[in-house]
Amino acid sequence: MKAALFKELGKPLVIEEVPRPEVKEKEVLMKVKASAICVSDMYSIKGERPLQLPHIMGHEAAGVVAEVGSNVKKFKPGDRILGNAIITCNECYYCKNDLEQVCENHRIIGTDSGTQGAFAEYYKLPEENMYLLPDEIPFDQATVITSPLASAYHGIRIADIQKEDTVVVYGGGAIGYHGMLAAMVYESVRVFVIDTADEKLELAKKAGAAEVINPLKEDPIKIVYELTHGKGAEVAIEAVGVNKTINQAILSVRKAGRVVLMGAPWEKVCLEFENYRKDFLFKEIKISSSITNRKDEMPQLIELVRTKKIDLSRSVSLRLHFEKVNEGLEIVKNNVGNPIRVILDFN
Numbered sequence: 001m002k003a004a005l006f007k008e009l010g011k012p013l014v015i016e017e018v019p020r021p022e023v024k025e026k027e028v029l030m031k032v033k034a035s036a037i038c039v040s041d042m043y044s045i046k047g048e049r050p051l052q053l054p055h056i057m058g059h060e061a062a063g064v065v066a067e068v069g070s071n072v073k074k075f076k077p078g079d080r081i082l083g084n085a086i087i088t089c090n091e092c093y094y095c096k097n098d099l100e101q102v103c104e105n106h107r108i109i110g111t112d113s114g115t116q117g118a119f120a121e122y123y124k125l126p127e128e129n130m131y132l133l134p135d136e137i138p139f140d141q142a143t144v145i146t147s148p149l150a151s152a153y154h155g156i157r158i159a160d161i162q163k164e165d166t167v168v169v170y171g172g173g174a175i176g177y178h179g180m181l182a183a184m185v186y187e188s189v190r191v192f193v194i195d196t197a198d199e200k201l202e203l204a205k206k207a208g209a210a211e212v213i214n215p216l217k218e219d220p221i222k223i224v225y226e227l228t229h230g231k232g233a234e235v236a237i238e239a240v241g242v243n244k245t246i247n248q249a250i251l252s253v254r255k256a257g258r259v260v261l262m263g264a265p266w267e268k269v270c271l272e273f274e275n276y277r278k279d280f281l282f283k284e285i286k287i288s289s290s291i292t293n294r295k296d297e298m299p300q301l302i303e304l305v306r307t308k309k310i311d312l313s314r315s316v317s318l319r320l321h322f323e324k325v326n327e328g329l330e331i332v333k334n335n336v337g338n339p340i341r342v343i344l345d346f347n
């Protein structure tokens with residue numbers, strides 16, 4: 001099969017013939033139809049996440065079943081599927097206490113060293129990581145479910161959104177945008193999206209944001225309070241991953257508000273309050289962090305997308321043929337045109 005090999009740091013990936021992965025008893029081999037480039041792939045490309053080379057990246061894929069292991073029950077060749085590449089151990093303290101999302105041995109196939117990802121014509125995962133893909137969902141949109149939507153959805157569930165809540169989302173990229181879509185599943189929710197890129201704000205507006213705010217032009221906290229009659233938002237989602245917006249998110253919520261921090265900063269983060277008693281202590285704010293998803297959320301998400309309660313029609317910004325993977329990586333790396341998702345197509 002053809003695969004894009006990451007052979008040398010600082011050099012483009014190389015398309016080469018490599019052996020097809022062999023399936024074990026409980027594994028499913030996917031013939032990849034679409035594979036998305038994730039911002040987290042950039043950490044690998046830049047060497048921030050050390051990998052044993054050569055490596056095949058890619059953890060957001062959808063396709064059809066090519067082959068199943070001898071003990072696979074749920075799938076047969078030809079089935080449309082998508083894969084969630086997160087592997088948990090089922091044995092650690094957290095897995096045993098129904099907290100697999102914080103598994104001690106959490107790994108992502110295609111992202112972690114020694115695993116083989118989906119920038120290739122074929123890709124395998126354990127049966128429990130594959131899900132049937134309904135005909136209504138195209139392969140390119142299905143890749144979005146596997147990682148950015150799954151992570152955003154988990155964070156939104158933690159936020160405990162109620163009917164008629166105002167939800168403020170800091171960041172209109174892949175996590176913020178899909179967090180907005182996931183929040184809009186709840187009845188009569190208003191979502192405000194805050195981002196410095198007008199292109200992202202326009203997209204958020206088209207997709208249903210009640211308000212969009214560019215913090216380079218306006219003070220987001222002031223506007224949030226104005227639009228909530230001085231009360232503040234019920235929920236704030238932080239999906240930028242910088243110190244400033246983490247602080248702004250916390251200051252945006254009302255008393256007993258909920259904040260979910262999903263951005264992944266590299267910089268040191270300090271929470272700062274001009275008036276700690278008034279701005280935090282007396283408000284009984286709940287702050288959570290969230291970075292990944294749970295397996296039991298995947299069927300819920302697939303159904304939400306199938307029934308268009310979550311509309312992914314604007315999530316795919318660009319499709320490129322698989323062999324143009326390096327072009328796609330450059331676009332994501334340089335954020336050309338603020339893409340939500342760049343998809344590699346295998347047809």
Ligand SMILES: [Zn+2]
Pocket residue numbers: 038039040059060147148
């Ligand atoms: Zn991803």
Ligand SMILES: [Zn+2]
Pocket residue numbers: 088089090091092093094095096100103104105106
């Ligand atoms: Zn575990």
